Amino acid sequence: MHNLLSNLKIDINHNIYLKDPESSNLGLRIVEHSILLIDEIGFDNFTFKKLGARIGSNESSIYRYFDNKHKLLVYLTSWYWAWLEYQLVFATNNMDNPKEKLVKAINVLTRTIEADSTFAHIDEVTLNRVVINEYSKSYLTKVVDKENKEGYFAIYKRLVIRLQDMMVEVNSDYKFPHSLASTVIEGALHQHFLRNHFKSLTDCNEHTEPSDYFNHLVFNALTK
Template structure:
């Protein structure tokens, strides 16, 4: 899979950025260190001035790539969902058993993230923490409808549709496939957050992972034992 991924460039909606950060060394450094800085101090405390100081560049140079930190967060979260989508597609394409395919998909979308050496400037483990902690801030805004219309969330929505289609393949009579698919993606972030911060509110821990819970949830909802 790593070989296959190396032949792909993760494409992000070009309305999110002013200049493609993948097109230059500075752009890649902006992405690499913004992930580290947001993870360290949180998105609310993150500024382009602080990022510029960290990478030894003028704040104005960062604004040549993104016109706001909100757009940068949209870029990072979109990249994360696209990275998961590639893994999902390549891991399930040749699977013929719909039950096994759905289980594999759930495991990929809800598991603890491991580092992928394919993309040298992005630490996927740290990025996953950023998404778990900050993703909701990318869409809980007054501009969400306009940004949705412009396709800012198309990768996330496409991922939900892929999971929806796998659910339908298992049980075409299930009445709530979109709701169940979006619950898995959004719920996985929430369960990982609870596991790390509100341990008394989840049954997931070091031995019971969210993947186990979501497989049970989905297959029970589809009236199939798992």
């Protein structure tokens, strides 16, 4: 899979950025170090001024790539969902059994993320922590409807639809496949957060993965 992915470029909606950060070394550094800095100090405390100091560049140079830090967060989370979509597609591409395919998909989408050396400027493990902690801030805004119409969340929605389609293959009579699919993907972030910060509120721990819970949830719903 590494050889296949190495030739791929993560395509992000061009409305999100002013200049494609993958088009220059500075852009790649902006992406790389914004992930590290947001993980370190949190999105609320993150500023372009702090990022500029981190990468040794003027704050104004970052504004040539992104209008504001909200757009940068949307870019980072969109990149993450696109990367996860590639993982899902390659992991399930040659599987014919619908139930086995769905199990694999759930495992890919809810597992603990491991390092992937395919994209040198992205630390996927750190980006995963950023998505777990900060993703909701990318859409819990007053402009979410406008940004949705402009396709800001298309990759995330496409990922949900892929999982929904696999659920329908297992049980085409199930009435709530969209709701269940979005619950799995969004819920995985929440369960990882609970496992890290509110251990008494989840059964996921060092012995039980979120994947175990979501496979139980999904197949109990689909096979009743």
